[in-house]
Amino acid sequence: xxxxxxxxxxxxxxxxxxxxxxxxxxxxxxxxxxxxxxxxxxxxxxxxxxxxxxxxxxxxxxxxxxxxxxxxxxxxxxxxxxxxxxxxxxxxxxxxxxxxxxxxxxxxxxxxxxxxxxxxxxxxxxxxxxxxxxxxxxxxxxxxxxxxxxxxxxxxxxxxxxxxxxxxxxxxxxxxxxxxxxxxxxxxxxxxxxxxxxxxxxxxxxxxxxxxxxxxxxxxxxxxxxxxxxxxxxxxxxxxxxxxxxxxxxxxxxxxxxxxxxxxxxxxxxxxxxxxxxxxxxxxxxxxxxxxxxxxxxxxxxxxxxxxxxxxxxxxxxxxxxxxxxxxxxxxxxxxxxxxxxxxxxxxxxxxxxxxxxxxxxxxxxxxxxxxxxxxxxxxxxxxxxxxxxxxxxxxxxxxxxxxxxxxxxxxxxxxxxxxxxxxxxxxxxxxxxxxxxxxxxxxxxxxxxxxxxxxxxxxxxxxxxxxxxxxxxxxxxxxxxxxxxxxxxxxxxxxxxxxxxxxxxxxxxxxxxxxxx
Amino acid sequence: xxxxxxxxxxxxxxxxxxxxxxxxxxxxxxxxxxxxxxxxxxxxxxxxxxxxxxxxxxxxxxxxxxxxxxxxxxxxxxxxxxxxxxxxxxxxxxxxxxxxxxxxxxxxxxxxxxxxxxxxxxxxxxxxxxxxxxxxxxxxxxxxxxxxxxxxxxxxxxxxxxxxxxxxxxxxxxxxxxxxxxxxxxxxxxxxxxxxxxxxxxxxxxxxxxxxxxxxxxxxxxxxxxxxxxxxxxxxxxxxxxxxxxxxxxxxxxxxxxxxxxxxxxxxxxxxxxxxxxxxxxxxxxxxxxxxxxxxxxxxxxxxxxxxxxxxx
Numbered sequence: 001x002x003x004x005x006x007x008x009x010x011x012x013x014x015x016x017x018x019x020x021x022x023x024x025x026x027x028x029x030x031x032x033x034x035x036x037x038x039x040x041x042x043x044x045x046x047x048x049x050x051x052x053x054x055x056x057x058x059x060x061x062x063x064x065x066x067x068x069x070x071x072x073x074x075x076x077x078x079x080x081x082x083x084x085x086x087x088x089x090x091x092x093x094x095x096x097x098x099x100x101x102x103x104x105x106x107x108x109x110x111x112x113x114x115x116x117x118x119x120x121x122x123x124x125x126x127x128x129x130x131x132x133x134x135x136x137x138x139x140x141x142x143x144x145x146x147x148x149x150x151x152x153x154x155x156x157x158x159x160x161x162x163x164x165x166x167x168x169x170x171x172x173x174x175x176x177x178x179x180x181x182x183x184x185x186x187x188x189x190x191x192x193x194x195x196x197x198x199x200x201x202x203x204x205x206x207x208x209x210x211x212x213x214x215x216x217x218x219x220x221x222x223x224x225x226x227x228x229x230x231x232x233x234x235x236x237x238x239x240x241x242x243x244x245x246x247x248x249x250x251x252x253x254x255x256x257x258x259x260x261x262x263x264x265x266x267x268x269x270x271x272x273x274x275x276x277x278x279x280x281x282x283x284x285x286x287x288x289x290x291x292x293x294x295x296x297x298x299x300x301x302x303x304x305x306x307x308x309x310x311x312x313x314x315x316x317x318x319x320x321x322x323x324x325x326x327x328x329x330x331x332x333x334x335x336x337x338x339x340x341x342x343x344x345x346x347x348x349x350x351x352x353x354x355x356x357x358x359x360x361x362x363x364x365x366x367x368x369x370x371x372x373x374x375x376x377x378x379x380x381x382x383x384x385x386x387x388x389x390x391x392x393x394x395x396x397x398x399x400x401x402x403x404x405x406x407x408x409x410x411x412x413x414x415x416x417x418x419x420x421x422x423x424x425x426x427x428x429x430x431x432x433x434x435x436x437x438x439x440x441x442x443x444x445x446x447x448x449x450x451x452x453x454x455x456x457x458x459x460x461x462x463x464x465x466x467x468x469x470x471x472x473x474x475x476x477x478x479x480x481x482x483x484x485x486x487x488x489x490x491x492x493x494x495x496x497x498x499x500x501x502x503x504x505x506x507x508x509x510x511x512x513x514x515x516x517x518x
Numbered sequence: 519x520x521x522x523x524x525x526x527x528x529x530x531x532x533x534x535x536x537x538x539x540x541x542x543x544x545x546x547x548x549x550x551x552x553x554x555x556x557x558x559x560x561x562x563x564x565x566x567x568x569x570x571x572x573x574x575x576x577x578x579x580x581x582x583x584x585x586x587x588x589x590x591x592x593x594x595x596x597x598x599x600x601x602x603x604x605x606x607x608x609x610x611x612x613x614x615x616x617x618x619x620x621x622x623x624x625x626x627x628x629x630x631x632x633x634x635x636x637x638x639x640x641x642x643x644x645x646x647x648x649x650x651x652x653x654x655x656x657x658x659x660x661x662x663x664x665x666x667x668x669x670x671x672x673x674x675x676x677x678x679x680x681x682x683x684x685x686x687x688x689x690x691x692x693x694x695x696x697x698x699x700x701x702x703x704x705x706x707x708x709x710x711x712x713x714x715x716x717x718x719x720x721x722x723x724x725x726x727x728x729x730x731x732x733x734x735x736x737x738x739x740x741x742x743x744x745x746x747x748x749x750x751x752x753x754x755x756x757x758x759x760x761x762x763x764x765x766x767x768x769x770x771x772x773x774x775x776x777x778x779x780x781x782x783x784x785x786x787x788x789x790x791x792x793x794x795x796x797x798x799x800x801x802x803x804x805x806x807x808x809x810x811x812x813x814x815x816x817x818x819x820x821x822x823x824x825x826x827x828x829x830x831x
Contacts, residue, residue: 045788053658055626188648191634339630340655348578349649356787363781368774375770377523408718411782411789415725415796418778419732422771426736429767436530455739458684459732465676466728470721473669475662478721485725517522 004502012498016389022396040398043406043480044183046354048347050190051476052182053175054158054197057336061150062143063091064335069124069136070096071238072116074220080112086133087219095137097129109134120145147178150334155180158337160330161196180337188346192323200292200336201327203244205278206236208286208298227294228315234295236288241278244291246271250328252321255313261321262313265328272308280304291324357410364414365391372421376428378517379504383424386500390420393491394484408481416488422459423496426452432518441516445508449501456497464489527773528766536761536808537754537816543809551699554706563708566716567652569666571659572600573615573629574652575636580645582608587643595639597632610649620656629655666720673724674698677731685738688823692814693734696806700730700799707798713791722792726799729775733768733807740764741815745823753820757812765808772804 022038031037044051066089073096077084083101090097100109106128113126113136123142129135155172158180162170171183184193209221223233250265267275278287279301288298289312296314316324368387372380394413398405431448439447463485470482567574579588585602588611592599601614615632618625633653640646654662674694682690704723708715740760748756776797783793 055657189637191637194630194634338626340626341658342630342633342651342653344648344651346647346649348647349576353787356785356789359785360781363785364778367777367780371774371777374525375523375527378521380523407787407789408721408792411786411792414778414782415775418775419729419771421774422732422767425767425770425774429764429770432530432766433763451743455736458739459735462677462680462731462735463728465680466673466724466731469669469673469676470724473665473672474717474721475665478717481718481721 004505009502012502015494016392016499019389019393019396022399023392026395026399038399038402040395041402041404042350042354043404043409043477044185044343044350045345045406045477046350046357047185048188048345048350049183049185050187050193051341051343052184052190052194052197052339053341054180054182054337055340056151056154056178056180057338058147058150058178059091061147061335062094062138063089065138065143065146066091066094066096067238068240069138071220071240073098073113073136075239076112076116077109080108082109082112084109093135093137094140094143095135097133097135099133103132106132106134151178151180153334154337157331157333158182158197161326162193164326164330165193165196167193179340186347188344190342190344194339194342196323196327197337198339199323199327200333201324201330202292202332203247203328204240204290205242205244205275206239206288206290207241207278207282208288209235209237210286224288224290224293224295226298227291227296230294234288234298236290236295241287242267242271242274244328245332246274247328250325252316252318252325253311255311258313260313261316261318262311263316263321263325263328264309264311265325267308267310269308272306275308275310276304276306280306353407357407361410361414365417368417368421372424376424376518378507379424379428379431382500382503382507383421383428383496385503386424386495387417387420389499390488390491390495391417393495394488397487397491398484403483404480405484406477406480408477409484412481412484413488416485416492419463420488420492420496423452423456423492424500426455427496427501428518431516435516435518441508441513444516445504453497456493460489460493527769532762532765533758534762534765535758536812537758539809540813540816544813547699547703547806547810550706551702554702554709557706557709558702561709563705563715564712566714566719567654567659568716568718569659569663570617571629571654571656572617573613573632573636573654574650575613575615575633575640576605576649576651577611577613577640577643577646578607578649579609579611579643583611585611588613591639591642592636594642595635597635597639617654617656617659626655626657629653662717666717669720669724670701670727673727677727681731681735681738684735685742686819686823688815688818689738689741692811692818693731693738695814696734696811697727697730699810700726700802700806703802704795704799707795711791711794713795718789718792719795722795722799725796726803729800730803730806733771733803734811736767737761737764737807737812738815753823754816757816761808761812768804768807772800776800 025037025039070087070089074084074087082105085099085101087096087098100106110126110128118124120142122139124136124138126134126136151174155174159172162172162182167184167187169185173181175181184190187193209218220238221235222238224236226232226234246268248266248268250263253262253264255262283301283303286298286300289296296312369384372383376383394416427448430452431444434444434447467482467485471479471486474482583604588602589599592613597615599613600616603612604610605612613636618628630653633651637648637651640648674697677697678690678694681693701723704726708719713719737760740763741757744756744760779793779796779800783790783797786793
């Protein structure tokens, strides 16, 4: 208890030096030689920027798959020369149902449907229901897998879209099962980003079923509104002839003939082949370019288009054409995203907060140091050295993990400094008591260290518990507060139980005093 | 200053008889807590954006704020503000909007769209800039509230469990009863000061709970030590002795934490209300260790903890 081996001394000193070294990058503008380049990141509340919490619409993931499954069912049955009635999708049960043309065809129907391609093994089950109809039910496991993929894919596409806007250091992370957090430092008006992320940008090419024009759409045909005139509706086949995801490039351009803004696009080889085949087979008919369930344009096919190039025009201006080109390049979101929480901090408020945090930290630190010096003398100064080391180590650990520092995080540091001297006070008071009982300096110090240690561990353990809970259930700034305090508890234990005690022991060993300064 | 301490909080070897005033302490605490519960029921807490949902936009205008002009600008965007008020400096304006009723299908989208409308309105004011713009949807605010309450509840349970494990159940129960009394008073303080109750306040309350527990653990630790040391001393006397022995430390640590939090309350910008709640909690937590937790421990433990004090059978 009263002896520190050379190795222990060296290790404590090494940890403190390492702490100083890790702190250095935060005070420098550029990486220097021999300095580990890891800095603390300033949180959005200090730096200014936008935070968006987005919800992935999982219902539409299921609905989408059911629509393609229903389409696939029709194609499979028609291909086998079988008939069907009343094809319906049940989003709640995750199933497509239909009634066979005649009961005698049921076996053939089941066989044809079971041969349909599956995205994953056992994606769906085909079974006859008691009322004679047939249900194709998606399995829960397959839907969960699809939902997980939808979120991962959404994150990837959100990242591509945000990168394309030129935002600096964006952070895109998953939260929970179906949410995405987007943090954009320096962007204090997120309106354009919200618009870009709120657009699904799913572009597909369908045939227009002119025969049904005016009357009710037949099976497998939907009435879709025109983008420029939402009152006008066009009957469009559900079957997707060419998918807009098969694009290699898209760019905004001015149409040479009309002088209007348009978006030029180029298909990849798969898309180009499908586009050529469709246009060749349907010369003279109209096809619809559908974007997020709205018809952008429905031109008549004059001849087969084999070059793999196309152009969409539909009353764009420079901004909307640029944005659509960006969205098509980045790819469609697998499901619609909606913003459910947004927080924006302007740059001037961030600067105010940094100043407020720094002033508070400086004054608080100063007050505690003066207090310890006045009330605890020499041992109080040792506690102050430990306190400084504590601050350095906290900053070092935050830098090492390249953690984010927010205003609540700074408050956490400040409170840690206030609490950190508790351990020193406990030790000092204990030594004081032992001296009053008439013990020798050596015995008093020994008893002080020994008795105070278990109390220090107990009191820090309870504080740790409360902040683990805060970390587990909090979000953003509150988690940051809890994190700095948890780091602070660890550094406090090191600096008080090892560093300040070592200073006291070394002083004793050097001077062998007959009276302790307590 | 560099050698012997210049000042002393408490003279050595105090013998203050705290337990004599135990009923006084408990009664005062009960009255304050009951008053706080009444305040909590009516008028109740001012819920912050995190828990209430809706929109808060803070703007800084050029020169002292003209509220009529701000309202007129909002009206041109068809935005009906629930509150346009000043905060902090005279050129700072806070615009508050309630969330659209959660019953409508597109209330989330409308909440988010409203922020842009407010931004467009602010853009028409000459020289005005947006300091902060937050919009929290109804589903998020409900979740944040649930998580906040869960964190509070589980923390209390874990503290109960920890003290039970480390000490005896009398210690754990008296600590948690005291913490709940502390908590009610803090809630009363929030109601009186009109500080907004949000996630940051939950963090303040949890920190206070952690700090208050820490304070009680130190006193309990001494009680336990003295229980072994003085096997025949009556419990009331023993608790008094333990409080007196740890008094200097209790006041010393409370002071340093208080000093650390004080600048944050004075200069801490958006965290100032958080820091005031901390300061209140430090005072309450420190006094409750002496005047509440110890008397409850005495009441609960009089028969059980002092088995040795009885004449040998």
